[in-house]
Each structure stands twice: as C-alpha cells, then as structure tokens.
Amino acid sequence: MSNFDFLKNKYPELAKLGSLAEELIDTDAVSTLAKLRLITEFIAKDIYYKYFKTNPQITQYEILKELEPYIDSKYIDVFHIIRKMGNNAVHENIASREKTHDLLKFTYGLCVWHYLTNCNGDESLIKPYERPISRVLLLEKELKEAQEKSQKLESELAIKTQELESKVKSEAQTEILVENQKYKKDITNRLGDLTEAQTRNYIIDEMLIEAGWDIKKVTNFNKEIKEYNTDEVKREVAVDNLPNTPSGKGYIDYALYDATGKIIAIIEAKKTRREPKESKTQAFYYANSVEMETGFRPLIFYTNGFEIYFWDDVNYAPRRIYGMFSKDDVETRLFQRQNRKPLENVEVDTSITNRDYQLSAIRKTYEVFSVGQRKALIVMATGTGKTRTAMSIIKGLVNANWVKRILFLVDRDELRKQADSAFNKHLSSLSRVLLNSETRGNLNSKVYIATYPAMQKAYQLYTPGFFDLIIADESHRSIYNVYGEIFKYFDSFQIGLTATPVDYISRNTFTMFNTEDGEPTFSYELDDAIKEKYLVPYKVQKVQTGLLQRGIKYSELNSKQKQELAEQVEDPEKFDFESSELETQITNKETNRKIIKTLMDNGLRDSNGKLGKSIIFARSHKHGEILENLFNEMYPEYKGKYARLIDSHDPNASLLLDDFKGEADENNINIAISVSMLDTGVDVPEILNLVFAKPIYSKVKFWQMIGRGTRLCENLLAPGKDKEQFVIFDNYSNFEFFGENPEGYVPKEQLSLYEKLFMSRISLAVTAKELGDEKILNRTNELLKNDIATLPKKSVDVQEHAMKLDEILKTDYYWQELSDKFLNVLDSVVRPLMKRHQTTFVQDRAMQFEITVIQLEVLELERLILQQRQIATTQQDKKIELVKNKIRKSVFHLRENINKVKEKIETINKVKSQNFGTPFNYDELETVKDELAPIMQYRQRSIINDDIIEIDISDDIEIDEELQINLFSSFGEGFKYNIEQFLNRIASENIVLQKIKRGQKTTEQDIQSLVSIVLEQNPHFTLKQLEKLYPNKAQDIDLLIRSIIGVDEDEVHSRIQKFISSHTTLTSLQLQCLKLIENQLKVNKYFKMDFLYEAPFTQLGYDIFTEEEIEELMQIFDGFVIKQLVG
Secondary structure (H helix, E strand, O other), X not given: OOOOHHHOOOOHHHHHHXXXXXXXXXXXXHHHHHHHHHHHHHHHHHHHHHHHOOOOOOOHHHHHHHHHHHOOHHHHHHHHHHHHHHHHHHHHOOOOHHHHHHHHHHHHHHHHHHHHHOOOOOHHHOOOOOOOOOHHHHXXXXXXXXXXXXXXXXXXXXXXXXXXXXXXXXXXHHHHHHHHHOOOOOOOOOOOOOOXXXXXXXXXXXXXXXXXXXXXXXXXXXXXXHHHOOOOEEEEEEEOOOOOOOOOOEEEEEEEEOOOOOEEEEEEEOOOOOOHHHHHHHHHHHHHHHHHHHOOOOEEEEEOOOOEEEEOOOOOOOEEEOOOOOHHHHHHHHHHHHHOOOHHHOOOOOOOOOOHHHHHHHHHHHHHHHOOOOEEEEEEOOOOOHHHHHHHHHHHHHHOOOOOOEEEEEOOHHHHHHHHHHHHHHOOOOOEEEOOOOOOOOOOOOEEEEEHHHHHHHHXXXXXXXXXXXEEOOOOOOOOHHHHHHHHHOOOEEEEEEXXXXXXXXXXXXXXXXXXXXXXXXXXXXXXXXXXXXXXXXXXXXXXXXHHHHOEEHHHOOHHHHHHHHHHOOOHHHOEEOHHXXXXXXXXXXHHHHHHHHHHHHOOEOOOOOEOEEEEEXXXXXXXXXXXXXXXXXXXXXXXXXXXXXXXXXXXXXXHXXXXXXXXXXXXXXXXXXXXXXXXXXXXXXXXXXXXXXXXXXXXXXXXXXXXXXXXXXXXXXXXXXXXXEEEEEOOOHHHHHHHOOOEOOOOOOOOHHHHHHHHHHHHHHHHHHHOOHHHHHHHHHHHHHHHHOOOOOOHHHXXXXXXXXXXXXXXXXXXXXXXXXXXXXXXXXXXXXHHOOXXXXXXHHHHHHHHHHHHHHHHHHHHHHHHOOOOOHHHHHHHHHHXXXXXXXXXXXXXXXXHHHOOHHHHHHHHOOOOOOOOOHHHHHXXXXXXXXXXXXXXXXXXXXXXXXXXXXXXXXXXXXXXXXXXXXXXHHHHHHHHHHHHHHOOOOHHHHHHHOOOOOOHHHHHHHHHHHHHHOOOOOHHHHHHHOHHHOOOHHHHHHHHHOOOHHHHHHHHHHHHHHOOOOOHHHHHHHHHHHHHHHHHOOEOXXXXXXXXXXXXXXXXXXXXXXXXXXXXXOOOEOOOOOO
C-alpha cells in the first residue's frame, strides 16, 4: 500500500509518481526528489488553472508568486522547499536519504491538502502517513531468509546461528515499524505545525551545518522547537524591548552562542519568496534587544534561504555573502571589533619599508580602511617594492588586530616562490602554507600563498569569513573574468598590487577595487621612480634589418636575395609576406642572426667585461628554439650553456630560471630567451640588456617587460660603480607604436572552450529552427539545457543568476521560440557562466572535436536552406569541405595502437574516407561526435608551428639608431605634441581646419577628409586616440580641434561688432559684457551661455541681456557656443 493511494481516482498519475517515489527512496533518493518535484509542479499548475482558467506558460516560481494571495503561506513555503531541494538534487546528483524522507512526508501533506481543499476529495480514503519501507529492502530480507534455509542443511550449529540472527533482525524490524507510527498525524492537519519559520529552518539549517555549527536538525515539527536546540544554536529565542510589537516581545529566528553561553550572532529569516532585505530592520531591533539585555551587541545575518547578508552595524553597512560564517569566523570578527587599534597609530616597520613613497602607500591604505572602505588599489612601478609594501601593510594590520588570516594571491609559481621568500624574510612569525592539492585542507595557518588557478579550485573549501585580508599581486592580469569569484566569495579586506593598471571594459582593475577609473588608492609611476633614482633609466636602440622593415616580398628583394630564395623554395615569386608575419608564417635565419649579433656586439658589459645579463623576448616557442640553435652555431665556444630558451615547454624551466638568476650551484646562463615566462614577475637586478625580438601590442605587457631591467644593482659595473642604465634593443618598432598608441590594442576577451561549445550549440538550434527540423532542434535544446543544469551550484556567479537560470530551464516555450530576446539572454547572461564548468584535459580535447563537428552540422543545415531557396551552394560547399578536412586531420592524428582507439576503428575509417559526410546524415555525424570525441585525448601532439616556412637569405641592418625617448613624459604626451604640431602646420591651408577655426559647422565628410590627411603622417592615428588625449573636450570634435589650432580672432571680433551694430542702445554694462565674451572665446576656444551666470560676469550683475537678446547672441556665435560640455 502506498500513502498516495487516495489519489488514484482523481489523479492516477500523481498516485503512480508517489508510489514510485516511495519505492526508490532508500535506493535512489535523487530520483525520488525528482518525482516529488513533478508532483508539486502538477499541483501548482492544477491550482493555477482552477483560479485563472488557463494553462500557465510561466515558471514554477512565477506560478507560486501569482498564487500567494490565494494559498496559506505555509503551503507556499512547502512548494518552494521541494522546488529548490528537487532542483539541487537533479543538478548535483546528490541527495540525503533522511532529507528525502522529510520531503516525501511534506509532499504527502500537500497532496492531502489539495485533495480535500481544492478537489472535494473523499476524506475516508486518506490513511495516516506511514514511513515507507523500500521494496528493495524487503527483497533483501526475503533473500536473506532463503539463504538461511539453505544453510540449515549444512549443520545444526549454522541453523541455530541463523535462527538467532533472524530473531535479531525481526526485533529490529519491529522497532522500525513502531517508529513509523510516530510519523502519523491527524487527517485534518496533514502538514502538522509546519509554520513559515519551520520551513525556513529546513534550508538555513543546511547552511549552518556546512559552516560547522553544532546544530540539531528538526525532524518532527510536532515537537517543541526548543527540543532541537544545542549549546551553539538555538531557535525562536525570546527577547523584550522591541519597539515594533504591542507587547515589546519577539523571537529571534536563530541565535548563535559562544562557549560561555553569550549570543554572538543572530539570524533573521524571511520567506524564500521574499527579499531578504525586508528582514533588515527586524534584525536590527533584535540586536538592540540583545545588547540591552546582555550589554553585548551581536553580529547580524539576514536571509531568505537563498541570499544572505552580513551586517556588523558597529563598523559597516550590510553586504552580501555567499555562505554562512563559521563559529571561528564570528568570534574572530567580534574580537577584531572590540580590540582593533586605530590604524593612524600603527608604527611602520622601517626595516621592511623605509622609502617615502612606500610609507605614503601604507598610510593611504590605512586611511581608506579607517573610513570604512574595504578595498584598495596600489599602483607602483616594477622594482619599487610592491611586495615589501604589502609586507608592511600586513604587519600593521595584524598588530592592530584588524587581520588574522591572509590570502596572498599570485599569477604564477615563480611569484609564489618569491612571495614565500618575502614572508620568510620579513614576517617569519606568521605561520604560512603554499597552497596546492595536498595542503589546501590546512585550516591552521595564518598566511596562505596561492596561485589564482589553485585558489579557484579550492576556495569553496573555506567559509566566506575565513580570510580577513586578500592581497592580489600583479592584479593587472589575473583577476578578471575567471578569478573574480574568489574576490566575491571571501568577505575580506582586499588590496590589489600592480605596476600597470588596465582600464578595459572586461578587465577593469579600478572597478574591481572600488576606485574611480584612473584614480588608484596610491600611485608611484615609473617616471617618478627614475627621477628619484629608485630605478635606473633605459636607452632604446632601434635596430632593424631590411626584411624586418619591409617583410619578405619577392618583388622588393634584391637580385642576390632572389637568387638565394630560388635555391631554397619552389615558386619564390609567390612570396609576399608582411613584416608582421615574420616568425608566425615565415622565418629567416639571417635576420635572427643579426638580432643575436647586435646584442653580443653592442650590449652593455658588467664589471668583468662580460655581456651583462640579458633577456631576448621571442615571439613563440618555435622562434625561441631557432634563436637558441642559431646562437650555439654562431658561438660554439660557450658549449650550449650561455643562451638558453626558458619557457613552459621545458619541465625544468624553474631550474633554468634559478641558474639565470644566479641562485643555482652553477651560474652559466647569461642570456635567457623568453616566451612570455620572463615577461612579468621575475626579479633579476643584474639585467643590463633587453631585446624586443617581437611586436608587442599590450600596454600591460610592454611596461612589464621594460620593468625587467629597471632594478638597481650595486657594484655591477665595477667595485663602487652601480648599475646606471640598461639598453633595450627594439627590433619591431614597439616604442614608436606605443608613442602613437599609448593604450596599445585592447585584447578581445577570449572565450573558454565550454563557452564556444555552448554558442555552437545555439547556432545549431537556431539553424535547425529556421530549417524546420524539430528533431535536431529538440535534441540540441536538451544538450543546452543540460549545459545549464550542470553548472556548479556553489559558484558565486551561478548563485547570482540562480533564479534566472531556473526560469530558463523551466520555460519550454522559450526554447521552442528562440526569440532574439531569449538568444540575447543566453549570450549575455548564460554564456559567461559556462566558464565556471571545471573541465579536464580529456574533456577539453573532446570539446574541441565536438565544436568542429557541430560546425559541420550547421554548415550542412545552412546548405539545405540555400537549396530550399534555390540559391547556389558553391561557396557553402567549399566551407563544408574545409571543415570536413579539419575533422579528418583530427582523426588521422589518433594513435591507433591504443585499445580504446582500436575499438572505434570502423568509425575512424569512415571519417578518413573521401565520401565522409556525403550525403549529409545528422544521425551519422552525431555518432561520429559521440564515439570519437572521448578518444581525442589520444591524438598525437603536433609539432608546434611546424608549418612555418624556414628560409635563409641575406639580410642587412639598415637602421641602428638611439631613439630619443623622454623618460619624464608619457608616450601619450609625445603623441599629443606631434599631432598638435602637424595640425597647426596645415591649419592655414586646410579648408576644414579653417571652418573649425572660424566656428563654422563641419560635416561628417569634412572630419573624415581631415582624418585621412592626418593618417598619411601618422599611420596609427584614430579619432578615439585623440579623444583620449583631450578627455574634457571629447564630445565635440570641432571644439577638440579648435582647442589645438585656436580660434580666428578676427572672426570672433566681427561677430561681436555685428551684434553691436544691430543694437544701438546697448548700455555700458552690456558692452563690457560683450568684451568679456570675446576674451573668453579667445582663451577657451568656446563659450557657454551658463558662463553669464558665473564669475566674472556676475560681477557686472544679473540679467544684463533679455532672453531675446541672449537667443540672438547664441545664433550669432553659433559654432562657438557649447550647450553642454563634459568637464
């Protein structure tokens, strides 16, 4: 018999679902919860129809919101609990058996209520609830009895033993049946005393358990709630002196206690469907009451079970957190609140930091923390002691009782090693751990040093209040997008350290640390450090060969080069490579020899007369290999030890780096050839030479690379003679590029593989819908839904969009319609969340293959659409063949000697065949994808850049000159000067500039013609760059240019005279005012009518001109008058 049998007449499908849920409850709790969710969704829709006479086309959550006025709140809460717990179970494939028994009983009560209240059901059919016993358990019992009978034949002793065991089992079963009777309750109240508070408890209890609190779960709501109290957690704690109740009494939902029995925190809970902020005021009154009664003010938490807010109202405003604090977290925050000392009184340890700018950075950070801010951004040039400054800040915060545990984040292992060394030297008293897979369970240290990737994988092992301070070293490059969750999750002070902040849309360092764009908490720039001799200056030597300037174009080669090329390649006439394609499409050995020889002949020497430590920045691993091999050929006397390629392809790269830094037993490496590994974060003060053997487009990387050489080094050139400068050999005109483009090129945000897979599936679904293929559409939609449903639920970003994701998954017509609005939501909201999927190398290889197969499917469907419309498919056929070849190439690289690959040989051979995919068959392509994607991990690794053309033709240095770089002005200022000089030079003869100067209106065509002229002199020029250099005038291009070339003063004077001539009765004040307007125009290059109501005009008085006269003046000065101006 099932508890749900009473539903058979009216709702046979619900009765069947209920019975199945009971059968599976002890063996498959996840499936049980899924069925309970279906039952409650059916009931909600049934009630909705009874009230509104229409079938709902909205989500379960929205249905319940509309039903709130009609249904008792305790039933609404049960709907929400089962919806949430059911979703979690299905998405995470985890469910507690005991929790599921509770939810089964809740669902039974809901069914009884609906059956009797909304359906006029027969009450006599309803039986008292009994805790179900799984059919599997009963079968196990029968099997046990059969085994006992067979064993009786073996020996009398065995029979007696089995009888004894059977007796014990029987007694245990009797106890279970007796216990089941305790769950029966009166038919008139199937949900018992299940109040709003009790339903909320069900969710909040789980949060407290996860945070490690000693809490006893409520299992029987008929019992007095206080029977479930523990020494640490009590519910419904009575308080007095409330101003918002007639009696002054109230009940705290949860009170959290320390070991002495003192309330240290309170939790105020709202219904799951209400905003948690609605409980803020009530929580405040409860905290007041506790403080009046005990003299101690607790910390405040308020929540609706989904969102949690923390409020230490003595010091800070409320802020959202993403989990509950542990007892230790709460006690730590309270200790800090009671014992922290004013930061202005903290003495800075000058043995760590003694430079004036370092002290300023420390004091400025303390100041912003003291006024309630919790984030700071410190910008200090590479080599000026960012890490030391951080050490001093940490020491002061710890000594002042503001901080207990510190998370120090870096972006690579080498920086982690350097940070560990700094802590060991300056703060050795603080216990520390280098976070990795083996140590991340350590909860007893004070300092945790981790790379961003390692912490991303581990942060959810800690409670949100575990760390009090996060230091983000080199925060310019590692905390955007993927790692931002770490900073959201931990409720801590946060300090960003960087040499080059980047104000990009998707990489906004300033926003991350709550500072205004361009205004960090503290800044100490490279120019300042060089001026004050804390860093050494550099000189730039531009060195370029003919091929580096012009590229390798057959038509431009000399006769010798043409002959050499013809001897090495076929069809030399087809060679037409730009200089930007060197080392990516083609490489010339002689060009690289010249780069190496320039360094060896002209690089700065150390005190021994030996070439100083040098870094050659190569374009790729392949390029680095070429440079190393060529060096060894050119200088065999160094026996292959002097110049070494150091990059991530070498498993011993860290040892090579130690050798280069002089930290190894042998110190042989003098030239490090780097492919990104040494671009940032490596400190080698002895460096005297840098070689930019590649083009650089990132402003961040450019300044970081320069920073490798700026550190001071004593006695480097001779005893008593310190390092004075270093040299940068620039082979790719990088300094000129950044002179004209101070911001560099903004890198596009790179999509993760999972994001690409998600978007490719969307393309397939949209194309299938356009074609009208429901089979492909429905299958693809299911895959997309699964991508969403399997997102990690504990991810902070996923939590922030949980309600929207739930709506998307539940609303079928969204997926059938695929409207532009819905597709935009999938792209803007859901797609970025896909990067939260944690994937392995095996999964990444599989996804790459899946994406390619889906691309082929999309192209094939588009081809069918073209055929339907009777449009030629020639170009489409070419695209299809290219993708097919890409798939074949992936398959050809599979290692067929591996068993798992051999098992798929039939499918592999089909793909290799020339008729693969012809004719198009979706099911066959899906089979290829499903069978071969999992084995793509067994592909042979192709040789890196093996398709680069290698040649060796003559190439001579044509430019070898020192660039005159003004160290004490930014590149932007230099570019600004060049543009101003150029515009002023052509102003007298250019018609457009003359129009602007005279205040005449210009057209879009005028501006474009002007840009074209400027481009001839400055190839990298854009209007956007000009606007960045003149931000206060950026909204009016005429004003911007006029601010450079000035105004035509005769034109201004002429317009003034025109007004005077037409108004013969002007007063002396009005004439004086007109003279002021003329002067303002000559100085500012524009005029705003608002100026008339500011000094110096107000000194003449107000309302000097009538409204009609002011309107006439605006017309006369049209072209010079600005209605509104930024800045």
